[in-house]
Amino acid sequence: MKKITVSVPATTANLGAGFDCLGLALNLRSKVEVWEIEKGLEIEAEGEVEDDLPFDESNLIVKAAERVFAKVNRRPKGLHVRAVNGIPLSSGLGSSAAAIVGGLVAANALVDGRLSRHDILRMAYEMEGHADNAAATLFGGLAVVSGAGDELMTHSLTVAPIRVIIALPAVALSTSEARAALPPEVPLKSAVFNIGHALLTAQALTSGNFELLARAMADRLHQPFRQPLIPGCEQAAAQALTAGAAAVTLSGAGPSLAAFAPPTGRHDLIASAMRSGFEASGVGCRTFVLPVDAQGTKLKWKLVDSHGGAFKKEPPASLDDLPES
DSSP: OEEEEEEEEEEEESTTTOTTTEEEEEEEEEEEEEEEESSEEEEEEEESOOTTOOOSTTSHHHHHHHHHHHHHTOOOSEEEEEEEEOSOTTSSSOHHHHHHHHHHHHHHHHTTOOOOHHHHHHHHHHHHSOOHHHHHHHHOSEEEEEEETTEEEEEEEOOOSOEEEEEEESOOOOHHHHHHTSOSOOOHHHHHHHHHHHHHHHHHHHHTOHHHHHHHOOOSSSHHHHGGGSTTHHHHHHHHHHHTOSEEEEOTTSSOEEEEEOTTSOHHHHHHHHHHHHHTTTOOEEEEEEEBOSSOOEEEEEEEOTTSOEEEOOOOOOGGGSOOO
């Protein structure tokens, strides 16, 4: 039988003004492995695992896989799922999108569903309600997304050399809580401000123009309402800029902060400054210095015995084998 292995990168989304429209893949990965068993559902997980991570049908990887099985009308007799979580959960680094995309891609390969990459992105969009993280996870690089109702458009851009310094504070903040903090309506001037700044942020990232990035990565739609939910956020951001970051923004809905710097910048110093900013407010903090991930989701498979152990290697499958649309 086939053992499918899918590697998915973390993402930082919104990037300031690009609310639900910009996502950037980062070189911090989780892995999803699936294979068929005789009956039932078995789930194991290691790495970044929270106490409330579900080990039943409500698991995001399993829910995504079930969507594929239902769509293509094929399913294994039973399913074993192994998650190796390198992406911290509930962090603002796209762990949910990574789990969903990993489950969709793995299930599609397991049952030879022949879903296209756009089909998979569409299904991820339907599960998450936004596609910025999922598009960046799937395709790598900088994803520009427009998703509203049935419309879904995306385009991937190559980013100039850059390092993203992530500061993950020990603050519990769910995406639903962060969404609930947003106002139902925004002023027209704020919308216009964000449109222009989002376009300039994309230009700055692709061209490596850090002076432009410092001016463009500002926001009026979500950060002013979410930052008060994260103790030490403003101080950590200010200290990152003082230490040499070109720009600092919330990573997704938070609680992580993402600081951007040239590849030759003082990354460790910036990370240390962000840690100190959070710790001054009594909040512990982990940091990561990450390059952009240009590859996106990676897929391979091999033949295994009934326990998942390999007995014959096969040429690796590639996500490039999937049709575009």
